[in-house]
Amino acid sequence: MFRIALKGIVGRKARLILTSLAVILGTSFLAGTSVFSDTLTRTFDNLFSDVFKNVDAYVRSSQVIEADFGLEERQRISIDLVSVVENVPGVRDASPDVQAFARIIGKDGKPLGSDGQGPPTFGSIGEEFAGALWSVAEGKWATASNEVVIDEASAKAGKYVVGDTVKVVAQSGSREFTLVGIASYGDVRSPGGATFALFDSATASEFLTKPGFIDAILVSGDGSVSDTKLAAAIQAALPTTAKTETLTGAQITLETQDQIGSALDFFGILLQTFSFIALGVGCFVIYNVFSISAAQRQRENALLRAIGASRKQVTRAMLIESVAVGLVGSTIGLVAGIGLSKGLSALLKALNIDIPSGGLVVKQDTIFSTIVIGLVVTVLSAILPARRAGKVPPLAAMRATALEIAEPGRKRLYGGFLSIALGVAIISAVVAGANNSYLGFGILFVFIGTIVLGPIIARPVALFLGRPAARFRGITGVMARQNSARNPKRTSRTASPVLIGVALVTAVTALAASIKGQINDVFTEQFKGDYAVTTNNQFTGGLSPSLALDLNKLPEVDKASGIGLITVKLNNNGQYFTTIDPGTVEGVFDLGLINAKYSDLTPNSIFLAESYSLRKNLPIGSNVTITLGDATQRELTVRGLYKFDELAGNFVVNRAMIANSAVVNFDIGVYILAKNGVPDGEVQAALDKAVKKYGQGELLSKDEYIDKQSGQVNQLLGLIYGLLMLSIIIAFVGIIITLLLSVFERQRELALLRAVGMTRSQVRTTVRWESVITSLLGAVLGIILGIGLGWVIVFALKDQGLTSFKLPVVPTIVIMVMSFIVGLFAAIYPAWRATRVNILDALNTN
Amino acid sequence: MTPQTLAVAASTISASKIYGSGEDAVYALNDVSVAFYEGQFTAIMGPSGSGKSTLMHCIAGLDELTKGSAIIDGVDLSTMKDKGLTELRREKIGFVFQSFNLVPTLTANENIRLPLMLGNDKGDEAWIQNVINTVHLQDRLTHRPSELSGGQQQRVAVARALASKPRIIFADEPTGNLDSTTGAEILSFMRKAVDELGQTIVMVTHDPVAAAYADRIIFLADGKVVNEMTEPTAAKVLDLMKTLGN
Numbered sequence A: 001m002f003r004i005a006l007k008g009i010v011g012r013k014a015r016l017i018l019t020s021l022a023v024i025l026g027t028s029f030l031a032g033t034s035v036f037s038d039t040l041t042r043t044f045d046n047l048f049s050d051v052f053k054n055v056d057a058y059v060r061s062s063q064v065i066e067a068d069f070g071l072e073e074r075q076r077i078s079i080d081l082v083s084v085v086e087n088v089p090g091v092r093d094a095s096p097d098v099q100a101f102a103r104i105i106g107k108d109g110k111p112l113g114s115d116g117q118g119p120p121t122f123g124s125i126g127e128e129f130a131g132a133l134w135s136v137a138e139g140k141w142a143t144a145s146n147e148v149v150i151d152e153a154s155a156k157a158g159k160y161v162v163g164d165t166v167k168v169v170a171q172s173g174s175r176e177f178t179l180v181g182i183a184s185y186g187d188v189r190s191p192g193g194a195t196f197a198l199f200d201s202a203t204a205s206e207f208l209t210k211p212g213f214i215d216a217i218l219v220s221g222d223g224s225v226s227d228t229k230l231a232a233a234i235q236a237a238l239p240t241t242a243k244t245e246t247l248t249g250a251q252i253t254l255e256t257q258d259q260i261g262s263a264l265d266f267f268g269i270l271l272q273t274f275s276f277i278a279l280g281v282g283c284f285v286i287y288n289v290f291s292i293s294a295a296q297r298q299r300e301n302a303l304l305r306a307i308g309a310s311r312k313q314v315t316r317a318m319l320i321e322s323v324a325v326g327l328v329g330s331t332i333g334l335v336a337g338i339g340l341s342k343g344l345s346a347l348l349k350a351l352n353i354d355i356p357s358g359g360l361v362v363k364q365d366t367i368f369s370t371i372v373i374g375l376v377v378t379v380l381s382a383i384l385p386a387r388r389a390g391k392v393p394p395l396a397a398m399r400a401t402a403l404e405i406a407e408p409g410r411k412r413l414y415g416g417f418l419s420i421a422l423g424v425a426i427i428s429a430v431v432a433g434a435n436n437s438y439l440g441f442g443i444l445f446v447f448i449g450t451i452v453l454g455p456i457i458a459r460p461v462a463l464f465l466g467r468p469a470a471r472f473r474g475i476t477g478v479m480a481r482q483n484s485a486r487n488p489k490r491t492s493r494t495a496s497p498v499l500i501g502v503a504l505v506t507a508v509t510a511l512a513a514s515i516k517g518q519i520n521d522v523f524t525e526q527f528k529g530d531y532a533v534t535t536n537n538q539f540t541g542g543l544s545p546s547l548a549l550d551l552n553k554l555p556e557v558d559k560a561s562g563i564g565l566i567t568v569k570l571n572n573n574g575q576y577f578t579t580i581d582p583g584t585v586e587g588v589f590d591l592g593l594i595n596a597k598y599s600d601l602t603p604n605s606i607f608l609a610e611s612y613s614l615r616k617n618l619p620i621g622s623n624v625t626i627t628l629g630d631a632t633q634r635e636l637t638v639r640g641l642y643k644f645d646e647l648a649g650n651f652v653v654n655r656a657m658i659a660n661s662a663v664v665n666f667d668i669g670v671y672i673l674a675k676n677g678v679p680d681g682e683v684q685a686a687l688d689k690a691v692k693k694y695g696q697g698e699l700l701s702k703d704e705y706i707d708k709q710s711g712q713v714n715q716l717l718g719l720i721y722g723l724l725m726l727s728i729i730i731a732f733v734g735i736i737i738t739l740l741l742s743v744f745e746r747q748r749e750l751a752l753l754r755a756v757g758m759t760r761s762q763v764r765t766t767v768r769w770e771s772v773i774t775s776l777l778g779a780v781l782g783i784i785l786g787i788g789l790g791w792v793i794v795f796a797l798k799d800q801g802l803t804s805f806k807l808p809v810v811p812t813i814v815i816m817v818m819s820f821i822v823g824l825f826a827a828i829y830p831a832w833r834a835t836r837v838n839i840l841d842a843l844n845t846n
Numbered sequence B: 001m002t003p004q005t006l007a008v009a010a011s012t013i014s015a016s017k018i019y020g021s022g023e024d025a026v027y028a029l030n031d032v033s034v035a036f037y038e039g040q041f042t043a044i045m046g047p048s049g050s051g052k053s054t055l056m057h058c059i060a061g062l063d064e065l066t067k068g069s070a071i072i073d074g075v076d077l078s079t080m081k082d083k084g085l086t087e088l089r090r091e092k093i094g095f096v097f098q099s100f101n102l103v104p105t106l107t108a109n110e111n112i113r114l115p116l117m118l119g120n121d122k123g124d125e126a127w128i129q130n131v132i133n134t135v136h137l138q139d140r141l142t143h144r145p146s147e148l149s150g151g152q153q154q155r156v157a158v159a160r161a162l163a164s165k166p167r168i169i170f171a172d173e174p175t176g177n178l179d180s181t182t183g184a185e186i187l188s189f190m191r192k193a194v195d196e197l198g199q200t201i202v203m204v205t206h207d208p209v210a211a212a213y214a215d216r217i218i219f220l221a222d223g224k225v226v227n228e229m230t231e232p233t234a235a236k237v238l239d240l241m242k243t244l245g246n
């Protein structure tokens, strides 16, 4: 039997290739994404082990506030500590370190680097230091308060040469410097695509942070003691009041790598999740191909049975074939995946994200798991078709099997409906108040039910969808319609991958539409100004607080009010507090205050969201104690409650509270109300001029601003679409494979049609419309399921503040059109093959 | 009737079909010149491998001659491209094959009208009804091939071949797969089509009884025309086959 199986494989190379194709695609995405994320992780590991390569000890503040999104705000230390460290025995050299927001402004007035989305823009210290990684490529280090050095990549991008005047924006405002040098970072022009402005330590401290403060001290030892001892000695030498901690070089490297690692892990998990979804979709294709080939070999198998092969032997022969396909497919998939990850790296490079090259990381795990998963998935997908092949009655050898009329069984009907009913029941229960975590099961049951019912639904739906084709395309349309309905099991198996892909795309789109709608509503309700100045740089920096004050002074402006965000420790938890200016906020930003006035918010007061106040039992008049980023404590009295907490969060304080502290203070936005009667053009011109002076911030009209807020969802949406493409590609290839197999199977029929006068272009039309109908079948069911799924997810996020479901009408139409186009494209090759059928050969073979 | 008084529907002139080359060359047709006359029922006979199907395929535009020419309705097929040949088959030729004659997804009615529909042609409705009546298919029109018996399927095929009023109909062993009664039924339909509807039919067959339905028989052997017979009977055919066999 083994010999027969092998003969079967070799004898039908085309089928082997087609079956393997699905396995290859599925496993290549799997291998590709894991090689890519491993490579990325190692690249960054290397990058950060390089950063502290020559650092033996690292001194920083022990005061830190950790908040949501894994962000932390660490307190700064005094620059005076550097000289203390320098005098510790065993220290060769100590250098202050600052890493803060700074933006280099190009000669055209536009800031270099991307605002918030791409690699960060940094200001740092560039000085002669034993452990330094920056080296001067041209010119010299900055030594005076009016001198700056920038990285090579930025110099190139900004067309700056030594001697030019360079404008840089930092927390303290913008300033012009003379460019005295251009620096390179190891062998890279700039690390990770970030931009760097480098100053001497005094200037960096004063311009980038707060005068007299730095982020850390980098220490290079003289080699007389171990790093651990050196770190301990330094820590002992520093006064306890300085609240410092000293790490060894190895410790800080590890910590940085861990931080990056967990961010990359998240990315990696995202990639893997979607490649597993794609592989799952691939299973359908593999299953489909095996089913079709079992059907096509029915007579052959029946003949084997008739001459004495047992059921088991027939089944086993097919399983052996699946093992071969699985092995070959996943091995090719692995190789293709490595190529794919190389492509991804090239893509990053094209996007100007210059990662130091270190070659691809192909772990043994990746090789092993790709091949094992590919093999297991293939064999599992082949089990049912193989068993069915074994069940073929020997009599079937005598029957012609031109038309496989398989009436979908009753069991299928009941099973499918039961599964859907169960799923709907679970979802209804959750809607009625049961635990949200059951939703997943509800969705799963509905999906399974729909796919089980697929062969039953396929025929009527395909016939319905094929109606226009039959009507307007004449006999070719009629035949396409009949062909797509002639084998409902096959059609539904082909459409299922499309269904899953489209359902996910639709659900994500519906979710995004709902989120965007909500954002739109919230901003429309709470943002009352005419203009806004924003920056995308909300975490590494923001707008200078003085911008709001400047804008407020303009004669065209009625009011301009800055809104900021600070990290604060409350009950030992990091929290974001919104800072406002009570004097100007009224009329530009509405908190929905309850029985309070903005003027009640003195520097010692706090406003709380109504819901938070109720939950935590903090009524008006109660006190809360908070710790600021500079480790000082404040006692604040609750003076007011507000309704609108979607933007402001749970806490609102007066910006004056932090005015004289070392707390980093940026505005994330300035909201502006124009003076009545001043023409729009004039207001805009005046604002534009004032904002330009800062070299940072984007001036937007009310509508633009609101659009932009909801537009941010599009970025995430884009990423998820991109990842879902993997599944769509597999679904697409699935259609191609099925069509090819069908064309192969219908050779005689095609030959007959050609003989009685069907032209090649009519043959193409027939295959094309069959493909379109199949694709649309998946799309229609997918959209229905996807909208349901989207609704359910939106419902599940009710507690997260998502209150209204929005139907994505336009995207749904786009998805339909795309599915139509996918159908057209999938048909190109199979249709061409169909026109190449040799009439005489096909007529002569029986 | 003498051939001289009849118009030629299709003919070959020095037609040769050669497979392979050099020493291995197989002459499926070797310098064949024949004519098929309008309004006649012609049968082609000969031993297996003698080139009957090849001759038919080449005249019907399904295959190309290596040498010589095949002419239908005054047009030399070798001058035509795939598109022209396809149209020719659709409009001027009807086919009946031994088996697998029908498109399984279409009903009997759709199968009958298939060549017309492919050409976006409504056809002559009265004629089509006449054809359907002649082959007794009135109450089977909405059935699909899988719901028809072998004989009924062949009748549908004959009706399809007639529906577009082609210049000539080619049938390759149309009764080869049928029992003798059903076969006889089909053959008398074909005879009727010639006598009553004025059609031209060329039929390949091995069966002397079937051949006896024809007006004229052409005998092939080793790719050559070796004999001809008019107004045949089964007995005459058997006798001739015996002499040819020796």
Ligand SMILES: Nc1ncnc2c1ncn2[C@@H]1O[C@H](COP(=O)(O)OP(=O)(O)OP(=O)(O)O)[C@@H](O)[C@H]1O
Pocket (backbone or CB within 6 Å): B019, B020, B026, B027, B028, B046, B047, B048, B049, B050, B051, B052, B053, B054, B055
């Ligand atoms: N594609 C081909 N390649 C090589 N030789 C071929 C090919 N097709 C046909 N032949 C040869 O041409 C000759 C004529 O074949 P043809 O099919 O016309 O015979 P036939 O008279 O129809 O026989 P039968 O009664 O068995 O149907 C045969 O010897 C056959 O082997």
Ligand SMILES: [Mg+2]
Pocket (backbone or CB within 6 Å): B052, B053, B054
């Ligand atoms: Mg033959």
